[in-house]
Amino acid sequence: MASQTMESLKQNAEIYHGESLCKEKSLELLSELCLPLGLLPLDEIEEVGRNRESGFVWLKQKNRTDHSFKKIGKTVSYAQEITAFVEPRRMKKLTGVKSREFLLWITVSEICIEDPDSGKISFKTPTGISRSFPASAFEIDGVEKTQQVKVEEDEEEK
Template sequence: MSLVTEEIKAKAEVYYGDEICQEKTKLLLKEIGLPNGLLPLRDIIECGIVMETGFVWLKQKKSITHKFEKIGKLVTYAPEVTAFVDRGGKIKKLTGVKTKELLIWVSLSDIYLNDPPTGKITFQIPSGLNRSFPCSAFEVEETKNVKQENKEDEEVKGAVGVKGV
């Protein structure tokens, strides 16, 4: 059962489609001070945020499992991921995200930055147990938009007098 009701949607900024939802997700992570690769979702069909409460949701076509190579951890993301975010680098009451610890999958409930100088991010499960990792393990190098690259290529060619063949 979805946590996102029509009443919640009526109060929210809602976006549809993978491209815009990917942009909005990365922007949100940046705004709250968390690494941009923390939510590596694919085929997002809907996302939204209720500004007054910080409630966010992401819906994707199907669940995915992602391995964060730098720390060797598997994380699975359900078709619907919800949470409350705040600008202090915190994600609270997270649903739809599990990580594999030893041989079992455990749900994550909170994600937050430790003291910023340490560069560590902490993941907590509902029982209160937690683990910290370097923020760099969840950073993804930004890639330029293909249209932007083509435009820059054209500007460079024009600036040096190169003509297309």
């Protein structure tokens, strides 16, 4: 039953293949959602898909990836396939992402920025427990500053 639902969500979706194109599309997705561009530091992405009507997205990579976010001292594991339903500043019903807490891997089911002015991003578990961190900890070095300068330049032109 679950595979039938997954297949129906993938119908009418934009699907991209190839490592460089998929990396570009994953960054475009994060940018469009107003989420930090370093949030999904995936390697060897083979497929990215998005059904704009339902908000369903998926990313497939060759192998599982573990990434250490040094600014917050957390290690996150990204499965070979990551799925989510997306809307501005939010990824919900997330699968394929786990965070290391002490000796346990904790499933992350939602990522959101509730208040953009706070500069915080929240990660929620299926049990409702959440933790917030500075969104800047998930930016790609140099990218946040470039985007911020561009926004300031655009405002000056108005």
